[in-house]
Amino acid sequence: MNFDFSDEQQMLQESTRRVLAAAGDFEQRNAQRDHALGYSTQLWRELADLGLLALNIPEADGGIGAGAVDNMLVCEAMGEGLVLEPFHASAVEATSLLARLADEQQRQRWLPALASGELIAVLAHAESSNGGALEPTQTRARPSADGWQLDGHKSMIYHAPSAALLLVSAQIEGAPGLALFAVPADAAGLSLTPVATLDAQRAADVVLRGVQVGADARIGSEISKALSEVLDFSLAALCADAFGAIQSALNATIEYSRERKQFGQPIGRFQALQHRMADMLIHAEQARSMCYLAASHGDDPDPAQRRRILSAAKALIGQAARKVGQEAVQLHGGMGMTDELKVSHYFRRLTAFELRGGSTASHLQRLATDISNDRS
């Protein structure tokens, strides 16, 4: 047992932090947020130059072939940096799924473009009925003359507005299980309603009406197992992003309590606030532990064990996210309510985290069901 990161892993995290810090200050980041695209294409290129967009492309395909722990370290830095770019959606989730399922021709077509940043792909799986969980989708695929026809409605797909390629999950009519289809964003019959999200990302509702794709658009065959693995792998990375934001919100609060003076002294001298910060720290340390546990099971081949750990991590980090986020705002006083300070942006990101990837309550309920069913 050890909690050390290799030199390469530490460099990976440090270089991610460096490139994010060099990309500009907080005002510049917010200016990008308010532009039409919602993020910086220059930073996206720099992430590609650093090799981060090839993180989840296997070595055999010219990528880095990183594991869940590497993803954790990078995503922690992304959370700290309040990153707007579609790293998690494209470079973690969609890329991992393609790396698992795509055939040789598809790999050659997409993986190099993903690595260079030219192509942004997103997984379009979540529907309003399934909350992003691995449940049957309402989206249907029917065989057509040249391939497939797709009909359905995907909701709150992060970074779909900037994606050129959507990986759409669907049920083949009359057949069990799930299938995956590559759909170009400009396909006829596909309509996208972009929205800005709570955590300053861009997302979209995606409606598919009689979308026609070729036979070569199908990726893999039965995808349930791979999809479940990728959703968990991606959830572990999202947990790390949240942990980065939790730690940053705590650090900002400690810093503020040292500087802000009232009644002639730094407010951090007041015990009422000290104890609240101590509790925030306990939440943060417990969240860090679950983040490590999630990463160490992020690519666990045992699905029951992986699900159990990931549900525990999502629930506990979600609770820490809410508690630390709310307390960080409270301890900043009126300044915590402003858009000017980073702390309110961490709070929004942490609030969004709890709403994504299955709610705290749903994950706790899953664990509770396991407890009820355990016959030991």
Place this chain on the structure above:
Amino acid sequence: MNLSLSPADLAFVDQVRQFLADKLPAEIRQRVANRDESQLKHDIVAWQKILHQQGWGAPAWPVEFGGTGWSKVQQYLFETECALADAPLQLAFGLKMVAPVIMRFGSPAQQQYFLPRILAAEDWWCQGYSEPGSGSDLASLKTQAVRDGDEYVVTGQKVWNTLGQHADWIFCLVRTDNSGKPQRGISFLLIDMHSPGITVRPTRLLDGGHEVNEVWFDQVRVPVSNRVGEENHGWTYAKFLLGHERTNIAGIGANKRELNRLKSIARACRQNDHRLIDDPVFASKIAQVEIELMALEITNLRVIEADERKQAPGPEASILKIKGTEIMQRLSELQVEALGPAALLSNGESRIAGLQPVSDELAANATDFYLNQRKVSIYGGSNEIQRNIIAQMILQV
């Protein structure tokens, strides 16, 4: 990062489990499982002797003093397995508290006399720290030790003295100087509990148990050779003691055992027409405490691993103390909640047949246990003091 145990540590766990299966006497295991403390002294001493015979009497001591030489991870695994197997707790006062102080600051004569006796359970040790006016503010203590030739004459009162009714020795903080800062005039004495002038009076607790005492000292004569280290430097040794031995402060093994018990109770108890564990609300409460324990186990291992490298344990131990005790209190609370009206039985009452289909071993004194466990967030530095420590040392505000 690798969160799996090494093959060597896995083999170690197997070895400990085998030992517990072979050597832990069934009647002692049964009493611990039933939270039956009627033969507490016998059980603790007998178990310590069995461990000593195996060479495992002092897991945390250096080999030169008769310790095991185990890594901190192994010490943690050992304590966790012992708790899960319902072995008695090893008495901390000798092994984990006074012994490290004697090793570090004691004279060779003190080391040669006391340490082997602690290891072999020949002496029962207790602690004389708190006083009526000195709890969290321990340095304000008033028990006087006045030098008279090569003896000290000790007069004063100690409280919250745990299990001193069985003790042969007490380690005490006493005041030897009143002139400067309170911390500067404290000395660390080892006092024979059989000395004339010592009176032990039980303090009856809210669960009805006799766990703690008042200890009165009336002109008790203590040889100067029983002082550890230098006169008036006792506060340094006391802080060393408080900061020492943190591998088990989170009580992961005991918490896991109580979690298992809670699940078993919830399987056995019925609510309306179903098992309590099938109630989604109650199962969710169990799930909540289980994920906190899951996280704490990793947090604990992170602290242990960090401790392994730097000698002195850091203030992270305060996190383990707060969270570990909160989890334990929650588990004891949920056990009572699960038992419902059956938990109303006052201690000592025989159980009412048919009121609750839970075995004696499961329900064992659940209410008394709940009452008793309120102590864990108070003792060893209350959880509020722990939050002060976190604020001052980690937050540095």
